[in-house]
Each structure stands twice: as C-alpha cells, then as structure tokens.
Amino acid sequence: MPRVSRKKSSSGIYHIMLRGINRQTIFEEKEDRLKFLEVLSKYKNKGNFHLYGYCLMDNHIHLLVKESEEESISTSIKRISSSYVYWYNLKYERCGHLFQERFKSEIIDSQAVFLKVLRYIHQNPLKAGLTKDVLRSQWTSIREYIQKEEMVDTAMALNLFSLDRRTAMKRFIEHSRQRNDDRCLDLNNKKRLSDAEIMEQIRKIGLENTSGLQQMEKGDRDIFLSKLKELDGVSLRQLSRITGISKSVIHRVRQ
Known part of the structure; x- marks a missing residue:
C-alpha cells in the first residue's frame, strides 16, 4: 500500500515524534542523550529550522519545530536520525535500524494548539512518573525556558503569554504545570519496570x-x-x- 503524503502545515510548524523500532530503548545513559542534543543542534543550524521544544524519553523523542525555507523538515529529521544512529551503532556494536522507519507528525495550526503541544511535550516525563515537577525535568526544553536559552527558540511561546518577560514567565510556568488530559501523538508509555x-x-x-x-x-x-x-x-x-x-x-x- 502506498504511503499517504504528510499534511502540510500552513504555519510551517510541526510536532514530530521519533520512536525506537519495536519500542526499543534509544537512550541507555546520559552520554546518549547528550549526543542526540549535540546532533540536534548541529542540524538545526545547518537546516536553519526553528526549534521550540523537545523531550527525550527512553524510547522516543518529541520535537516542536518550524520548517525552514531552505530545507524540508523531513530532510532535517532524516539527517538528525541518521547521524545519531550511526554514532549509536558504533558505540553499542550493533547494526541496522534504531528508529521506526517513518516519524510521526501533526500540524500546528493555531496558537492554542502550539501551547498545548509544548506543554504536552514538557509534561511527558511527569505523566510517565519520572519526575514530580515538570520544571525539574532534565531532558526536556523546559530548562531553556526557565534558565538559559541555548538552542531552543523560547521567544515565540513566551510572547504568546505577554510581551513583558516577567509576566510571560509567570504565566508560562502556570500553564506548564496545569493538569490536563492532552493526548498528542500519544504512545501510551508505561513507567519503567522496577x-x-x-x-x-x-x-x-x-x-x-x-x-x-x-x-x-x-x-x-x-x-x-x-x-x-x-x-x-x-x-x-x-x-x-x-x-x-x-x-x-x-x-x-x-x-
């Protein structure tokens, strides 16, 4: 059966999810996550796309991105995944695929959806029982919003709350901590077994x-x-x- 073409986002913004093939773990330890972030930063600069949020879970990744005029988001994701898998296979003496062949995506067509998806991404570790406070998640972009921006473009989300930085931050934190039943490209992941x-x-x-x-x-x-x-x-x-x-x-x- 031929593949269905991806829906094109009028805003150019997409929620992307990469997941391990057969739910395989893609991050075994801290070094693996740091390497992925290094690769993500490298190809963000090369592809010139905007990155608004990310979350690195054990067996899947969430990204909130805006496609650039120079390179399609599909090409950018392919470059990112290929580079990381090459490094990962060398490290763990394996070969073959690591990620599910085709990444999942959903279009972001409004400011409300943008903020909902960003919160969903940041709350992934919280809902999986890996942290008790969304602000304390180590492997999400929340730290760049509340501490220091490095490669995430934080201005767009914060400006949707207020043009005043202090007010925007207060409202952003309240929004990020808000309880909800949002389901965006949901994997129904369970907490890791003891x-x-x-x-x-x-x-x-x-x-x-x-x-x-x-x-x-x-x-x-x-x-x-x-x-x-x-x-x-x-x-x-x-x-x-x-x-x-x-x-x-x-x-x-x-x-």
Missing part, C-alpha cells in the same frame, strides 16, 4: 534466578533474552545489570 518486577517476569518465563541464564547454551539464552526485551518498560542497561550479560550482547539478540 528490578523486582523484571525478576517476577523472569520467573514467569521459567527461570528461578539469573545465574541459570549465564549457564545456558547460546541459542536457548538468546531466546530467553528476546522474551525479556519484548517487555514494555525495560531497558537494555537494566537487563544487563540484572542478568550480568553485557549490553552489547543483549543488543545483538533479535526479537
């Missing part, structure tokens, strides 16, 4: 303890690891810690 919950799943699959996993033949071990990787809310780093098997080995196991 080690105890993963151990319970291991027992359900048929293994009393992880020491037995290391004694298995490679084929049997890989089948078992494949089942663990299919669990929602589990990262490779966590599986490596629990099982004692290196992340690179777990990475290479096919689901």
Whole structure:
C-alpha cells in the first residue's frame, strides 16, 4: 500500500515524534542523550529550522519545530536520525535500524494548539512518573525556558503569554504545570519496570534466578533474552545489570 503524503502545515510548524523500532530503548545513559542534543543542534543550524521544544524519553523523542525555507523538515529529521544512529551503532556494536522507519507528525495550526503541544511535550516525563515537577525535568526544553536559552527558540511561546518577560514567565510556568488530559501523538508509555518486577517476569518465563541464564547454551539464552526485551518498560542497561550479560550482547539478540 502506498504511503499517504504528510499534511502540510500552513504555519510551517510541526510536532514530530521519533520512536525506537519495536519500542526499543534509544537512550541507555546520559552520554546518549547528550549526543542526540549535540546532533540536534548541529542540524538545526545547518537546516536553519526553528526549534521550540523537545523531550527525550527512553524510547522516543518529541520535537516542536518550524520548517525552514531552505530545507524540508523531513530532510532535517532524516539527517538528525541518521547521524545519531550511526554514532549509536558504533558505540553499542550493533547494526541496522534504531528508529521506526517513518516519524510521526501533526500540524500546528493555531496558537492554542502550539501551547498545548509544548506543554504536552514538557509534561511527558511527569505523566510517565519520572519526575514530580515538570520544571525539574532534565531532558526536556523546559530548562531553556526557565534558565538559559541555548538552542531552543523560547521567544515565540513566551510572547504568546505577554510581551513583558516577567509576566510571560509567570504565566508560562502556570500553564506548564496545569493538569490536563492532552493526548498528542500519544504512545501510551508505561513507567519503567522496577528490578523486582523484571525478576517476577523472569520467573514467569521459567527461570528461578539469573545465574541459570549465564549457564545456558547460546541459542536457548538468546531466546530467553528476546522474551525479556519484548517487555514494555525495560531497558537494555537494566537487563544487563540484572542478568550480568553485557549490553552489547543483549543488543545483538533479535526479537
């Protein structure tokens, strides 16, 4: 079946979501997130698009961007994802796709929708139970709004609240903390499983303890690891810690 063409935004602004293939974790540790932000900044400058917001979750990314006249947003996202995946594959000794082949997007056609989506992006970690305060999220663009602007264009959102900086900031914070049921390109992500919950799943699959996993033949071990990787809310780093098997080995196991 042929692909349906993306809807064109009259404002040029889009909410973009990149997600790991088969819900795979795309950020294992701090270095990975820092690298993605470095890549994002590099191609923002090259493509000359505007970036209004971002959020880096374990297995997906949200971006709020305005397409430039010089380069389509599809081209910019392709450059960003290809560059990060190349680095990621080298680091974790893997090959192949990391992101779902086609990113998801929605058009932003009004100021109200713009502010709703920006809040949704910033509240992702909050709704996933990763933080208790949206302002304290480490891997979203909220910090550039309330601390120091680096690569995010904060003026557009703040000016929608007020042209007076102090008033705008006060209203922006109130808006960002406002409880809501907004659903924008929603993945219905669950909170990451605890080690105890993963151990319970291991027992359900048929293994009393992880020491037995290391004694298995490679084929049997890989089948078992494949089942663990299919669990929602589990990262490779966590599986490596629990099982004692290196992340690179777990990475290479096919689901």
